[in-house]
Amino acid sequence: MTTARAHLTRDDLAPLARAALGRAPATVTRLRGGSKKGVYRLALDNGRTAIAYVWSPQEDYWGPADADIRDPFAHASGLGLFLSAHDRLTELGVRTPRLLFADEEAEHLPVFAAVVEDVRGGSLETLLRSDPGAARVPLARLAGTLGVLRECTAPGYGKAALVEEGGKPLGSSCEQVVADRAVRDVEELAGRDPRVAEVARPLAERIRELYDAVRPRDSASLVHGELGPEHVLVTEEGDPALIDIEGLMYFDAEWEHVFLRLRFGPAYDVLRTAELDEDRMELYRLAMHLNLVAGPLRLLDGDFPDREPMRDIAESNLRQVLSLLPGAS
Structure with a gap:
């Protein structure tokens, strides 16, 4: 206890x-x-x-x-x-x-x-649930905010503080960092869940296949890193205000959009942009789901109090991982 x-x-x-x-x-x-x-x-x-x-x-x-x-x-x-x-x-x-x-x-x-x-308008998550009509304005303005972030680019990638100080990140590219972490997540999860253990090899192969399809890129965009609707507050004027910003980094906008699509559901249509690379989206989608299994399970190794929602996140994302394997029904 x-x-x-x-x-x-x-x-x-x-x-x-x-x-x-x-x-x-x-x-x-x-x-x-x-x-x-x-x-x-x-x-x-x-x-x-x-x-x-x-x-x-x-x-x-x-x-x-x-x-x-x-x-x-x-x-x-x-x-x-x-x-x-x-x-x-x-x-x-x-x-x-x-x-x-x-x-x-x-x-x-x-x-x-x-x-x-103290921004007292509540979160965009709450507004989307309680009054979707009232959420239209901040949601549309959030799409504009995402455009501003996407257009803010740097020749290197990594945490914003590091890039702006001229530091060099670990790894050689955004896609390499994501793919390597995804493989490590597979290895860790194989020891936690027999369902992953059964498909660990094809999962790792799929990650490498998706990675090999990604074409090199010479710049990165500013991204929040974990921009769910609970991390957007709404001001009295209807403007979105971003919170939990410590993960701000220069990275592929596709990484942000995979998470946005996952967390915003049908409302993501307002945030969607044509300026994304589908090969990166495919790799990042699988990697994101893997990390949303591994991360919550690590958190549950400790004494995090809200345990059932975290278990639900891990389980729902594991189902998504298994569905993304070639041949999955």
Whole structure:
């Protein structure tokens, strides 16, 4: 039986709130859903609210992880990655909650933290479910945001902070990094699930076949990296505001669009673009499904609390993986 993790209290967050907002919060509410950082709503006695992001081992259910910034898919967490991504998106005019304060010296908590604007319009995920008609405007504007990101290119790929500092990533290309990780996921999953063990060889062969079909490319686009509708808030003006931006990187736009298609379902038609390479889409689709099995299962090795939804994600994506094998019915 696991012990519940200790989360921050009003008293814990009071020094950070005073530095950012000028006064201690009247109430503090920890928001659900995060697995890498703590997200807390700070409510003041004058009616103002703000959001605190806290990067702490107590808030990170993935546990100690390889944080080599040269790996595009390394653990995307931390104040440094957040600030770099926030600066880049702001420069491009891409809406994200406004930064109010960054505790870069861990002065007001024992860990790094930031305070940002509280966008109170809810998530695009909730709006799509409750009022699809009202979601049309932010969804269309999100398509415009994706166009801005796609047109922001760099000759190299990797985490935005690395590329913009002139660093060199691991690997030789986006497709090579994706294919190699997919093969590793197959090897890991073969030891976890007999259904994967039975088809491990044809799965690895299929990955290499799809990889061989991809033509080289000499630039990469800016992508969020995990842009589901739950990572898009809606402002009072109906604008989409991107959150969980620490994974921002220069990569193939196809990687983003495979995830968008998976997470947005029928609403993806508004976000679709003709400027994508189908060979990359095929490789990335299989690789994405594999990682959405391997990742949740790794998370469940620890004490992540919302276990059933994570099991459902792994199982549904495993079914997709098996359906993508040649000859699958």
